[in-house]
Amino acid sequence: xxxxxxxxxxxxxxxxxxxxxxxxxxxxxxxxxxxxxxxxxxxxxxxxxxxxxxxxxxxxxxxxxxxxxxxxxxxxxxxxxxxxxxxxxxxxxxxxxxxxxxxxxxxxxxxxxxxxxxxxxxxxxxxxxxxxxxxxxxxxxxxxxxxxxxxxxxxxxxxxxxxxxxxxxxxxxxxxxxxxxxxxxxxxxxxxxxxxxxxxxxxxxxxxxxxxxxxxxxxxxxxxxxxxxxxxxxxxxxxxxxxxxxxxxxxxxxxxxxxxxxxxxxxxxxxxxxxxxxxxxxxxxxxxxxxxxxxxxxxxxxxxxxxxxxxxxxxxxxxxxxxxxxxxxx
Amino acid sequence: xxxxxxxxxxxxxxxxxxxxxxxxxxxxxxxxxxxxxxxxxxxxxxxxxxxxxxxxxxxxxxxxxxxxxxxxxxxxxxxxxxxxxxxxxxxxxxxxxxxxxxxxxxxxxxxxxxxxxxxxxxxxxxxxxxxxxxxxxxxxxxxxxxxxxxxxxxxxxxxxxxxxxxxxxxxxxxxxxxxxxxxxxxxxxxxxxxxxxxxxxxxxxxxxxxxxxxxxxxxxxxxxxxxxxxxxxxxxxxxxxxxxxxxxxxxxxxxxxxxxxxxxxxxxxxxxxxxxxxxxxxxxxxxxxxxxxxxxxxxxxxxxxxxxxxxxxxxxxxxxxxxxxxx
Numbered sequence: 001x002x003x004x005x006x007x008x009x010x011x012x013x014x015x016x017x018x019x020x021x022x023x024x025x026x027x028x029x030x031x032x033x034x035x036x037x038x039x040x041x042x043x044x045x046x047x048x049x050x051x052x053x054x055x056x057x058x059x060x061x062x063x064x065x066x067x068x069x070x071x072x073x074x075x076x077x078x079x080x081x082x083x084x085x086x087x088x089x090x091x092x093x094x095x096x097x098x099x100x101x102x103x104x105x106x107x108x109x110x111x112x113x114x115x116x117x118x119x120x121x122x123x124x125x126x127x128x129x130x131x132x133x134x135x136x137x138x139x140x141x142x143x144x145x146x147x148x149x150x151x152x153x154x155x156x157x158x159x160x161x162x163x164x165x166x167x168x169x170x171x172x173x174x175x176x177x178x179x180x181x182x183x184x185x186x187x188x189x190x191x192x193x194x195x196x197x198x199x200x201x202x203x204x205x206x207x208x209x210x211x212x213x214x215x216x217x218x219x220x221x222x223x224x225x226x227x228x229x230x231x232x233x234x235x236x237x238x239x240x241x242x243x244x245x246x247x248x249x250x251x252x253x254x255x256x257x258x259x260x261x262x263x264x265x266x267x268x269x270x271x272x273x274x275x276x277x278x279x280x281x282x283x284x285x286x287x288x289x290x291x292x293x294x295x296x297x298x299x300x301x302x303x304x305x306x307x308x309x310x311x312x313x314x315x316x317x318x319x320x321x322x323x324x325x326x327x328x329x330x
Numbered sequence: 331x332x333x334x335x336x337x338x339x340x341x342x343x344x345x346x347x348x349x350x351x352x353x354x355x356x357x358x359x360x361x362x363x364x365x366x367x368x369x370x371x372x373x374x375x376x377x378x379x380x381x382x383x384x385x386x387x388x389x390x391x392x393x394x395x396x397x398x399x400x401x402x403x404x405x406x407x408x409x410x411x412x413x414x415x416x417x418x419x420x421x422x423x424x425x426x427x428x429x430x431x432x433x434x435x436x437x438x439x440x441x442x443x444x445x446x447x448x449x450x451x452x453x454x455x456x457x458x459x460x461x462x463x464x465x466x467x468x469x470x471x472x473x474x475x476x477x478x479x480x481x482x483x484x485x486x487x488x489x490x491x492x493x494x495x496x497x498x499x500x501x502x503x504x505x506x507x508x509x510x511x512x513x514x515x516x517x518x519x520x521x522x523x524x525x526x527x528x529x530x531x532x533x534x535x536x537x538x539x540x541x542x543x544x545x546x547x548x549x550x551x552x553x554x555x556x557x558x559x560x561x562x563x564x565x566x567x568x569x570x571x572x573x574x575x576x577x578x579x580x581x582x583x584x585x586x587x588x589x590x591x592x593x594x595x596x597x598x599x600x601x602x603x604x605x606x607x608x609x610x611x612x613x614x615x616x617x618x619x620x621x622x623x624x625x626x627x628x629x630x631x632x633x634x635x636x637x638x639x640x641x642x643x644x645x646x647x648x649x650x651x652x653x654x655x656x657x
Contacts, residue, residue: 220600221603224604260555
């Protein structure tokens with residue numbers, strides 16, 4: 001363990017893509033920390049950069065990645081040899097993707113894919129790996145696992161395939177799982193099963209997790225801390241309870257006002273006006289300014305940044321809590 | 331399933347069954363009886379004028395098939411659908427061409443259902459002139475009026491679908507459906523592909539249109555919160571059949587069917603608390619429908635009696651559930 005006590009440290013990560021219409025910053029100065037065993041929820045809408053962030057951490061992002069530092073367990077990933085970096089994937093950090101149907105090879109049996117992955121992490125025989133593969137399927141709740149190893153992916157439902165994906169991720173005993181919208185493609189009752197599975201695996205193994213979701217309900221049930229992303233930047237970070245009780249960034253507050261809570265019809269939804277930003281032509285200053293109800297002149301001049309060294313931070317010149325404090329003082 | 335003596339229903343679906351032929355690999359070459367998959371199995375409901383009925387269910391529940399049958403994109407295998415008293419289930423081709431004006435459909439993916447080469451203006455003008463909704467000279471004005479109705483700025487008239495955001499495209503889809511001045515809208519997952527902040531815009535627009543235009547709607551969605559927000563009544567489907575139907579408050583506050591209860595319990599709550607509870611249902615949907623209640627393999631209340639098909643139990647004048655234990 002490093003001196004900082006963090007399992008994962010990301011400082012000032014920028015991912016850019018060159019497109020026909022110019023350079024696009026999919027991640028712009030993203031910083032975050034994660035302690036062992038902790039779950040960080042990342043919330044954001046499409047194009048906010050949350051998936052790119054996960055891929056960049058794994059070293060799989062397609063664009064140009066720069067960062068002051070990305071460190072896993074105190075070791076700077078940039079300074080690792082390629083072989084060490086490959087080992088990190090899977091046995092240090094593993095990823096669960098949104099769509100199991102497109103991440104699992106349709107022409108191989110489930111068992112083949114698990115055996116290959118197990119043997120990638122451990123020098124053992126095919127036969128031994130098969131036993132371990134069945135044990136992994138047991139762990140993720142697939143009944144009569146030994147028999148089902150010979151099934152092809154098309155014979156499994158979406159929920160079962162997502163379990164298989166989780167089994168693949170567990171094969172290397174990772175200390176951090178990046179779960180990118182792991183339940184978005186699933187039905188409500190199956191989502192419920194997968195979330196219960198992920199949480200119980202985490203309790204058993206003590207692994208840390210980054211849970212990426214657009215669904216604040218999923219975040220509420222899984223995260224210890226939350227980072228809210230907008231237009232490639234983190235705009236707010238907080239303990240999950242603080243965030244839900246008192247969002248500080250106007251975008252976070254807008255998200256909460258846009259979703260149908262349990263109260264249903266009684267509460268009128270208050271949508272965020274306007275459209276999500278086009279990364280090709282971001283406004284100067286705060287990217288949320290054109291849609292923000294609290295916008296003032298200064299917002300168009302500088303890009304506010306979150307201070308991620310503090311427990312609670314927001315990238316807003318006029319955050320909500322401050323206004324509240326001022327009102328209360330008066 | 332509902333009775334309301336005072337008003338005539340605008341839409342009446344009775345004993346609707348839709349079967350699809352299953353092509354089973356090489357078996358198709360060998361001839362013999364093709365097995366049929368019953369996507370919708372004896373579904374009946376009414377929708378009253380000005381009312382919004384929400385249709386909820388997981389994938390494979392048959393909710394989209396019901397919607398498609400309502401706009402005559404699918405012909406019922408058996409059963410009847412009447413719109414304003416007219417039976418539309420066995421229309422001739424010519425009859426059907428006259429029909430689409432009454433019932434219009436809005437699809438989930440506006441990108442896939444809009445012509446990528448047509449501007450917003452052309453998309454709408456095409457519909458107006460094909461159905462001769464307004465005289466040629468008034469088409470431009472009518473396009474502007476439609477765009478305004480759905481909250482699209484006139485400056486986007488020349489834009490093509492790829493230049494629009496998801497929310498804007500869904501507004502175009504809505505404007506196109508409204509162009510023929512329908513009395514009924516069938517909306518199939520209209521906000522599922524949209525970001526949360528845009529979802530809310532479209533949902534509010536739908537509520538507004540319902541109030542101003544007096545539209546009758548069948549709102550199909552898998553997300554319960556969204557359905558509750560726009561629906562007067564809600565029907566819950568499971569594997570081709572309606573399990574429970576009732577007013578929004580009956581379904582969401584006093585659900586009686588174990589499947590409805592499971593769906594509601596499985597929904598993530600907005601309460602920040604790390605979950606430690608076991609899943610609501612431990613099993614997945616199994617293949618093949620046997621005898622009796624179709625939910626019994628997953629049902630927490632399942633008992634021997636469930637091997638017989640449950641009757642529809644009347645719980646109030648608006649609330650019905652298809653379960654042996656509903657009371």
